[in-house]
Amino acid sequence: MRQWKSNFQKAGACAGFLVSGVYSLIAVAAITFYTARLIFCIDASPMSDRNFDGIAQRFQRNIYGNPKGQLRLAICRRELEEKLPALFGGEPVSIWDAGGGLGQMAEVFLEQGHRLELNDISQEMLDLAGERLSSYCRSGQLSLSHAPIQGMAAQGQFQLVICHAVLEWVADMEQVLRHLAAGIKEGGHLSLMFYNLNALVLGNMIKGNLYKLRDEDFAGHPGGLTPPSPRRPQDVEAALSAVGLEVVSRRGVRISHDLMSRQLRRERSVDDMLEIDWQYGAQEPFWALGRYVHLLCRHKRGAV
Numbered sequence: 001m002r003q004w005k006s007n008f009q010k011a012g013a014c015a016g017f018l019v020s021g022v023y024s025l026i027a028v029a030a031i032t033f034y035t036a037r038l039i040f041c042i043d044a045s046p047m048s049d050r051n052f053d054g055i056a057q058r059f060q061r062n063i064y065g066n067p068k069g070q071l072r073l074a075i076c077r078r079e080l081e082e083k084l085p086a087l088f089g090g091e092p093v094s095i096w097d098a099g100g101g102l103g104q105m106a107e108v109f110l111e112q113g114h115r116l117e118l119n120d121i122s123q124e125m126l127d128l129a130g131e132r133l134s135s136y137c138r139s140g141q142l143s144l145s146h147a148p149i150q151g152m153a154a155q156g157q158f159q160l161v162i163c164h165a166v167l168e169w170v171a172d173m174e175q176v177l178r179h180l181a182a183g184i185k186e187g188g189h190l191s192l193m194f195y196n197l198n199a200l201v202l203g204n205m206i207k208g209n210l211y212k213l214r215d216e217d218f219a220g221h222p223g224g225l226t227p228p229s230p231r232r233p234q235d236v237e238a239a240l241s242a243v244g245l246e247v248v249s250r251r252g253v254r255i256s257h258d259l260m261s262r263q264l265r266r267e268r269s270v271d272d273m274l275e276i277d278w279q280y281g282a283q284e285p286f287w288a289l290g291r292y293v294h295l296l297c298r299h300k301r302g303a304v
C-alpha cells in the first residue's frame with residue numbers, strides 16, 4: 001500500500017512538472033512574440049483579415065446577384081445622395097473605396113465623374129472589379145491597389161472614404177478605423193457600413209436558435225460568406241470616437257427583408273422593401289436593427 005502511495009506521489013509530481021514546463025514554454029513564446037511586435041512594429045492583423053480570394057465569384061453571385069446586394073447598394077446610394085448632395089452632380093473629388101471588392105459602390109461615384117482609389121487584399125476581387133470597370137481603369141479615373149487598408153499611405157487625401165462590409169472581416173477594427181480616419185480630408189466624410197450583431201441576435205431569436213444565443217455563437221463557418229466578427233454599433237461608435245470621428249447620421253440597411261420568412265421575401269418586391277427600409281431605417285430603434293448599419297462620420301471639430 002505504502003509502495004503504491006509513493007508511486008502515485010511520484011507520478012503526480014512528474015505530471016505537475018510537465019504541465020508547469022508547458023505553461024513556461026507558452027509564456028516565453030508569448031513574451032517573445034509581443035516583444036518582437038513592439039520592437040519591430042510587426043502588425044499581425046492584416047495577415048488574419050479575411051481575403052476573398054476563392055470566394056469572389058460566390059460573393060458576386062450570392063450577394064450582388066440577388067435582393068440582398070441590391071438593397072444594400074440602393075440604400076447606401078440614397079443615403080449618401082441625401083446627406084452629401086455635392087457629390088452628385090458637383091465638382092469631381094478624390095474618393096477612396098477601402099476594401100472595395102468588386103467596385104459596385106465605386107461605380108456609383110465613377111458615374112458622377114469622381115476619381116476613385118480602390119484597394120483590396122483579394123487579387124481575385126480586384127480582377128473582377130477591373131473587368132467590370134475596365135474603361136474607368138484605362139482612362140485613369142479608377143486606380144486599383146492590391147494592398148491592405150493598413151498599408152495604404154492616405155494622409156488626408158480624400159473627400160470621401162468608403163468602407164462597406166469590411167469591418168466584420170478584419171481582426172483589428174480599431175487599427176483599420178485609424179487608417180480610414182487618416183485618409184479623410186478636412187471637411188470630408190467617412191461612409192462606414194458594417195455587419196450588425198444586433199440583427200444576428202434578433203434573427204436567431206426568430207428562428208428559435210436558443211443554444212446559439214446562449215453560447216453567443218454567431219461567427220460563420222470559416223471559408224463561407226458569413227462574417228467572423230459581427231460588430232455592435234455601440235462598440236463601433238466608441239472606436240470611431242477614439243480615432244477622432246463623430247457620427248453625423250445612422251441608418252439600418254436590410255431591415256424588413258431580413259425579418260421576413262424566405263417565402264414572404266419571394267412574394268414582396270425589392271422596391272417595396274426598399275421604400276419601407278428607407279422610411280424606418282433612420283428612426284430609433286430600427287437603425288440599430290438592420291443586418292448592416294451605415295454610419296456617416298466626419299472629423300470632430302478641430303481634429304483633422
Ligand SMILES: C[S@@+](CC[C@H](N)C(=O)[O-])C[C@H]1O[C@@H](n2cnc3c(N)ncnc32)[C@H](O)[C@@H]1O
Pocket residue numbers: 046049050051052053098099100101102103104105119120121122125147148149150163164165166169170
Ligand atoms: C464583403 S467584401 C465587401 C466588398 C465591398 N466593399 C462591398 O461592399 O461590396 C469584404 C472585402 O474586404 C476585403 N478585405 C478584408 N480585409 C481587408 C483589409 N485589411 N484591407 C483591404 N481589404 C480587405 C476582402 O478581400 C473583401 O474583398
